Amino acid sequence: MYQQAKQKIRGSIAPIVTPFKKDGSLDLETLASLIDWNIKSGSHGISVTGTTGEPSSLTIEERVQVMEAAMKAVNGRVPFVPGTGSTNHEETLYLTKKAQELGVDAAMVIVPYYNKPSQHALYKHFKAVADSVDIPIIIYNIPGRTATNLEVKTLAKLSKDCPNIIGVKESNKDFEHVNRVLLECGRDFLLFSGIELLCYPMLAIGGAGYISATANIIPKQVAELYDAWTAGDLKRAQEIHYELMPLNDVLFKDTNPSPLKAALGMIGRAQPVLRLPMDVPTQVLQDEIRDVLKQYVDLSAQQSVQ
Template identity: 60%
Template sequence: MSPRRDVSQLRGSLVPLVTPFRPDGSFDEKTFCDLIEWQIDSGSHGITVTGTTGEPSSLSLEEREHVIETAARAIRGRVPLIAGTGTNNLDETLRLTRFAERVGADAALVIVPYYNRPSQEGLYRYFRQLADSVELPIIIYNIPGRTAVNMAPETMARLRRDCPNIIGVKEANKDFEHVSKVLHRCGRDFLVYSGIELLCYPMLAIGGAGHVSATANIFPREVADLYNHVAAGRWREAIELHYYLLPMNEALFLETNPGPLKWALGQLGRINPTLRPPLCEPSPENQARIRRVLQDYGLLRPAAAGQ
């Protein structure tokens, strides 16, 4: 197990990797490790596993542990590993977070509990108890569209003050007033990542630390370079890349993530596009739209698309 890195290094493109399955639905470990090598070779700054894009709700706890451990072995400390360990059950979240800590993850990405719809005080107590029980750095995952609850900036600031190992938040939140308040009230050393692909550049422009973008599964170098340009003050290049990525960002969210993404990766020959129920492949109409976008980027030739 490699020594855990300083949290200040957890910046840039922290790609949320898909979890590839074989046609029978079992975890495809070899393909997963191949994807990790490709991401590292392509310049991704870190790897996030068992986040939303990795279908954690369709995995058992044992499978999630296996995916996290497989990633730790494959990465071997070359880039940061962020493990998605959140559930809506504190005991299960503790189990997964402690496991990630043991196998050498650099941080845990912990979703705001879903379905329960806790109050802000309930959110505070949940994350406070988790943070007090582990030493691993924790990144809150605030995604109100999936959890039905939005953690308030004041709650984050309270957790930041009381829990030194709560180091940041992945904000899948289109409300930039909310995000600006988080950055202001939690301090500039609180790491705020964009969890919305179309807002990666705007988030960086107001002080974000990076992004966790599903699009990096297809364009790892370009999504990493978006951060690199901003970090180097190359704003014009960053804006151009922002608009270059826009059609792909839109195409991959025509339906629920990671359905379109896995289908696209299947078209590109990188994975078997199997999803676990209740997720399924995109509709024929959306498959055609995604295929056209892949062709427009030169990733797929029309002849290879069966047209």
């Protein structure tokens, strides 16, 4: 079962935003539309309620609603990997079990944020989560948001002791660290980049793909990078890597998904609404985002959403 998942869950896994209506309520209809557009544009998988999906702005009940709506929208067309992690251990167990009930392809479980657990505590947390279900688990390491780095030796021990821990999303700018993940966990361990500028380099060292927020805006081009790589067209893959850089840069000039949601409004795909304490970017940054978007999208042909 887990070996099959390792073969299946690869490529550009699009981390879809959680759309809100103007009044701040969930917009599940737009969520389904975004998922459908991504799949039809070539994305190889779908994820929700990861960092890009603003899980800390959602209630537990809303996170379940988003998973259910996304599962229905995906409808088995590509792998579905929702984020089920939380800073709270019991919440993580609950959400991961809910994901299993839904029949997801894997659950992505973030390193707990704010409480800064030790490596020993992280091992106990992830092992308990993995032992509570029999679905594949992809750990999500994002030290810039959690203030804690899951060390390679801890991840390697988890991968050996828990057969359903099949991979990791590394939003880690330490490229030496991510190289050592495959050395210590094995070359068949799924390594996904969560850093946009490392998507292409991660493939070069044996990574399984990437989970890039930029796929929300130009899913076809983001997926094409992986397709070119797997087809052996390294020159084209490198070209796409550099073509994507201006958009990748501007989408992270403020905390994700603030610029991303502003951009989605500009291309008419979703309301640019976030829940406080998150908010849309300053007007100066919105103007910069619009200027960069013109390199990728014909904004004159789009109906912007305000």
